[in-house]
Amino acid sequence: MRLLLIFAAVPLLAQVTHQRLLSPEKEPGNWLTYSGNFAGHRFSPLKQINDQNVAKLTPAWVYQSNSLQKFETTPLVVDGVMYITEAPSHVTALDTRTGRTLWRYRRTMPDDVRVCCGQVNRGVAILGDLVYVGTIDAHLVALDAKTGAVRWDVTVADNKTGHSITVAPLAVKDKIIIGIAGGEYGIRGFLDAYDAKTGKLAWRFWTVPEAGDPEAKTWAGDSYKRGSAATWVTGAYDPETNLLYWGTGNPGPDWNGDVRAGDNLYSDCLIALDLDTGKLKWHFQFTPHDVHDWDATEVPVLINAEFRGQPRKLLLFPNRNAFYYVLDRTTGQFLLGKPYAKQTWAKGLDDSGRPIRLPGTSPTVEGTPVWPSVAGANNWYSPSYSPDTKFLYVATRESGAIYYFGQADFKPGEQFNGGGFRSIPGEEEWGAIRAFHPTSGDVAWEYKLFTPPYSGVLSTAGNLVFGATSEGQIFALNAATGKPLWRFQGGGTVRSNPMSYMSDGKQYIAMTLGNSLYVFHVQ
Amino acid sequence: MLWWTPFLLFQLQQPLDIPDRNPHTTAADIEQGRRLYMGRCAGCHGPSGDGGKGANLAVPSLPRASADRSLYRIIRYGIPDTEMPGSLMDTHELWQTAAFVKTLGKVTATPITGNTKNGEQIFRTKGTCLNCHSLGNEGGRIGPSLSGIGARRSATHLKAKIETPSSDVPANFRLVQLTTKAGKSLRGIRVNEDTFSIQIRDFSGNPQSIWKDDIAQITSEKKTNMPAYRDRLSETEMNDLVAFLAAEKGAQ
Numbered sequence: 001m002r003l004l005l006i007f008a009a010v011p012l013l014a015q016v017t018h019q020r021l022l023s024p025e026k027e028p029g030n031w032l033t034y035s036g037n038f039a040g041h042r043f044s045p046l047k048q049i050n051d052q053n054v055a056k057l058t059p060a061w062v063y064q065s066n067s068l069q070k071f072e073t074t075p076l077v078v079d080g081v082m083y084i085t086e087a088p089s090h091v092t093a094l095d096t097r098t099g100r101t102l103w104r105y106r107r108t109m110p111d112d113v114r115v116c117c118g119q120v121n122r123g124v125a126i127l128g129d130l131v132y133v134g135t136i137d138a139h140l141v142a143l144d145a146k147t148g149a150v151r152w153d154v155t156v157a158d159n160k161t162g163h164s165i166t167v168a169p170l171a172v173k174d175k176i177i178i179g180i181a182g183g184e185y186g187i188r189g190f191l192d193a194y195d196a197k198t199g200k201l202a203w204r205f206w207t208v209p210e211a212g213d214p215e216a217k218t219w220a221g222d223s224y225k226r227g228s229a230a231t232w233v234t235g236a237y238d239p240e241t242n243l244l245y246w247g248t249g250n251p252g253p254d255w256n257g258d259v260r261a262g263d264n265l266y267s268d269c270l271i272a273l274d275l276d277t278g279k280l281k282w283h284f285q286f287t288p289h290d291v292h293d294w295d296a297t298e299v300p301v302l303i304n305a306e307f308r309g310q311p312r313k314l315l316l317f318p319n320r321n322a323f324y325y326v327l328d329r330t331t332g333q334f335l336l337g338k339p340y341a342k343q344t345w346a347k348g349l350d351d352s353g354r355p356i357r358l359p360g361t362s363p364t365v366e367g368t369p370v371w372p373s374v375a376g377a378n379n380w381y382s383p384s385y386s387p388d389t390k391f392l393y394v395a396t397r398e399s400g401a402i403y404y405f406g407q408a409d410f411k412p413g414e415q416f417n418g419g420g421f422r423s424i425p426g427e428e429e430w431g432a433i434r435a436f437h438p439t440s441g442d443v444a445w446e447y448k449l450f451t452p453p454y455s456g457v458l459s460t461a462g463n464l465v466f467g468a469t470s471e472g473q474i475f476a477l478n479a480a481t482g483k484p485l486w487r488f489q490g491g492g493t494v495r496s497n498p499m500s501y502m503s504d505g506k507q508y509i510a511m512t513l514g515n516s517l518y519v520f521h522v523q
Numbered sequence: 524m525l526w527w528t529p530f531l532l533f534q535l536q537q538p539l540d541i542p543d544r545n546p547h548t549t550a551a552d553i554e555q556g557r558r559l560y561m562g563r564c565a566g567c568h569g570p571s572g573d574g575g576k577g578a579n580l581a582v583p584s585l586p587r588a589s590a591d592r593s594l595y596r597i598i599r600y601g602i603p604d605t606e607m608p609g610s611l612m613d614t615h616e617l618w619q620t621a622a623f624v625k626t627l628g629k630v631t632a633t634p635i636t637g638n639t640k641n642g643e644q645i646f647r648t649k650g651t652c653l654n655c656h657s658l659g660n661e662g663g664r665i666g667p668s669l670s671g672i673g674a675r676r677s678a679t680h681l682k683a684k685i686e687t688p689s690s691d692v693p694a695n696f697r698l699v700q701l702t703t704k705a706g707k708s709l710r711g712i713r714v715n716e717d718t719f720s721i722q723i724r725d726f727s728g729n730p731q732s733i734w735k736d737d738i739a740q741i742t743s744e745k746k747t748n749m750p751a752y753r754d755r756l757s758e759t760e761m762n763d764l765v766a767f768l769a770a771e772k773g774a775q
Binding site (some may be wrong): 408420 | 558559561562563566567576608610611612613614615616716717719720743
């Protein structure tokens with residue numbers, strides 16, 4: 001009898017096929033990829049928790065991580081099992097109803113790990129019966145989904161030179177796509193695809209050229225050798241175009257542009273790559289010759305919609321540089337761009353989408369105040385698109401920074417920043433959850449936050465948007481109106497994205513807060 | 524207010540080998556350090572380092588950084604739970620800044636001419652300072668504690684703050700006035716705030732916490748409740764009071 005109950009509670013793990021990853025809407029109780037679907041929507045079709053009952057949401061269970069690093073993971077849920085990552089590169093499988101641990105993968109890190117911004121990890125990918133994690137020491141590891149045993153472990157790059165992995169991999173077809181971090185170490189950036197079964201490298205796309213490449217002309221001298229353009233946030237995939245859409249990071253060094261005159265391709269770009277070959281189909285550069293560290297490493301959102309009377313395949317991109325972009329994702333054509341938060345660095349965008357820079361906005365030794373701040377108007381944390389309301393939701397930051405110009409002497413394995421930044425004294429920073437009409441960039445509604453957020457949003461078919469504050473609350477808003485409906489104070493800062501799943505017929509909302517993962521339900 | 528803001532992105536790891544002595548102390552290093560300091564540090568510590576929002580650096584020995592290595596670490600990593608942030612300057616620039624900071628302590632501070640005994644008298648009577656500030660085991664709860672203030676702030680800075688206190692108010696000493704939907708009025712010092720609530724210390728010294736949903740009207744002023752003493756005290760009285768506070772080094 002007892003045995004029967006266990007079988008009833010934990011269904012046998014079925015293989016996660018590419019077909020399943022292509023149609024997550026057919027199994028809304030699971031959360032199979034980082035963004036919930038390949039289009040980057042972070043939308044849950046579940047509506048058991050909705051605008052009528054969300055006020056009764058309470059914690060069902062809490063999982064406490066032993067790490068004091070930032071806890072940025074998005075859990076994946078497959079058939080009653082949740083897979084999370086914990087800093088620096090651990091993986092833990094949990095029972096979705098009780099929060100109890102099913103297995104752990106613990107990785108020993110060297111003492112002198114080189115990483116700019118905390119030993120963080122944003123999540124796993126799953127395909128077949130394997131779970132994939134990128135590690136801070138720049139390996140890609142495949143684990144047995146049922147036991148956590150290592151099936152294979154490949155070196156993606158050398159951490160001694162500042163390469164690390166924080167991004168959640170993307171499993172597509174027969175490949176595992178994994179990006180690299182290290183934009184503050186003057187690395188040569190790339191995006192990799194590995195054979196999902198064997199771990200053999202299928203292709204590598206270099207985001208920074210080598211001598212002789214036409215793009216090398218966009219870098220003064222041999223400055224491309226330290227060009228960075230890391231790929232540290234999970235992108236999107238469109239099975240119809242068979243293209244991967246991925247954002248690239250800042251050029252190196254961050255704030256000293258004098259040593260790298262030129263547009264610095266492919267830094268701060270959206271790159272569209274053929275999934276099978278890794279060949280570049282098109283690119284769009286948001287911030288040519290960036291001197292403010294405005295990585296274009298945000299999550300691209302893919303929708304099909306009518307744009308100026310024509311049905312089009314669109315790519316939506318609220319950029320860290322405070323401009324909102326709409327591109328045609330088949331061709332890369334620039335369709336729309338406008339500021340969506342305070343910015344003081346560009347007069348606007350020209351017809352091709354290139355920024356018209358204002359003078360006096362570059363970093364100086366004495367410091368130059370510019371909006372947005374280094375953390376940007378948006379960052380790695382996820383936006384959400386609801387096919388119900390047809391709004392794009394973005395956790396927006398309203399804040400500036402003083403940017404400093406500094407020396408930029410390159411030594412492999414040491415930070416290569418060329419300056420720095422600090423907050424503007426006396427500035428009243430704030431933030432907002434904004435709902436945008438995606439094809440116009442107009443704001444439908446706004447919910448103000450006391451300080452700028454550093455966490456993403458989830459929309460659901462229950463007419464809800466979930467988000468969080470830097471002061472420790474997770475909250476729910478009415479997706480149509482922005483009206484606040486529920487909140488919970490968890491006593492830590494939130495640095496992650498919410499997701500939702502169903503287990504035993506009950507819907508849950510999950511999000512990390514401080515050093516714990518909170519899972520909520522309506523009793 | 525958000526001292527950790529720079530650490531949203533950049534968390535600096537501690538290197539294993541910081542030299543004991545500053546390796547970059549030439550005149551050219553100090554000059555470059557001065558430029559770096561003016562851009563990054565002077566906003567809080569003052570152009571001559573005698574403090575302001577930040578601590579007084581124009582002292583012969585820095586309380587938190589008596590050695591080169593500890594000074595380097597503070598400039599590099601900041602001081603947790605304070606408004607002192609870390610810095611992304613490269614190693615050479617950090618040492619140059621440290622070299623310049625060390626020169627600040629060699630400048631002779633403006634001599635304190637006041638009489639500390641008279642100053643204590645003014646502190647306790649005419650100045651009514653203890654109504655709001657505490658000193659050791661006595662005093663009020665409205666303003667910040669003045670225990671050991673002379674070890675943290677220079678006489679020049681103390682004098683400026685007493686004369687015109689509203690010139691630079693920290694975010695957690697803002698004056699807030701609000702009316703609740705139930706008609707209750709409340710005035711006090713903002714001690715904390717988030718998207719949904721605000722915490723105030725009222726003028727009886729009691730903490731109050733209010734949901735923003737319950738607030739009908741709220742105003743926040745970038746000034747303090749402390750009166751300007753420029754016209755309340757004579758020049759001699761002011762110097763005496765400053766001398767008393769500058770000599771208040773706290774429990775040693």
